[in-house]
Each structure stands twice: as structure tokens, then as C-alpha cells.
Amino acid sequence: MALIDGHFVxxxxxxxxxxxxxxxxxxxxxLYLVPTLYHMLIEHRPSPASESPVWRKSALPVRR
Known part of the structure; x- marks a missing residue:
């Protein structure tokens, strides 16, 4: 990533x-993660007070 002007978080x-x-x-x-961590992100339920992130709405399937 650093070679294409990226940065590490x-x-x-x-x-x-x-x-x-x-x-x-x-x-x-x-985003580079092991499958278990991706699963945890997908299954996470945000609190009703917080808005779901835009990337989650467009990039990942969410079970309701």
C-alpha cells in the first residue's frame, strides 16, 4: 500500500x-483481515442511536 500512496492503520x-x-x-x-474478523464486522449490530456506516450499507451483506 505504501508504494501506491496508501497508509497503514x-x-x-x-x-x-x-x-x-x-x-x-x-x-x-x-481492509486485510482473517475471515473470523470479517465475520465479526458483518454480524455486528450497531446501537439504534448510531447510524450504520456507509461502507456497511453498500459493501457488505447485513442480516436483519
Whole structure:
């Protein structure tokens, strides 16, 4: 990524909320995770008070 003007974003200990916040804050365009972590992001239910991130609405299937 650094070769194509990308940058590395690290969440020290995986936490769904912290990861989603980092994705939104840093405008992450490529995400490299093991399948289990992708599953955790997909299955995460945001609180009713918070709006679901745009990337989630358009890029990932969400079970309701």
C-alpha cells in the first residue's frame, strides 16, 4: 500500500467498535483481515442511536 500512496492503520487489539471507527475516521479503502474478523464486522449490530456506516450499507451483506 505504501508504494501506491496508501497508509497503514492499526487497531492494537481487535475490537469491532474501534475498528469500525478507524475505518470511518481514516477513510479506509482496503481492509486485510482473517475471515473470523470479517465475520465479526458483518454480524455486528450497531446501537439504534448510531447510524450504520456507509461502507456497511453498500459493501457488505447485513442480516436483519
Amino acid at each position: 492499526c487497531v492494537p487489539k481487535f475490537d469491532v467498535e474501534a475498528t469500525l471507527q478507524a475505518i470511518e475516521r481514516e477513510k479506509v479503502s482496503n
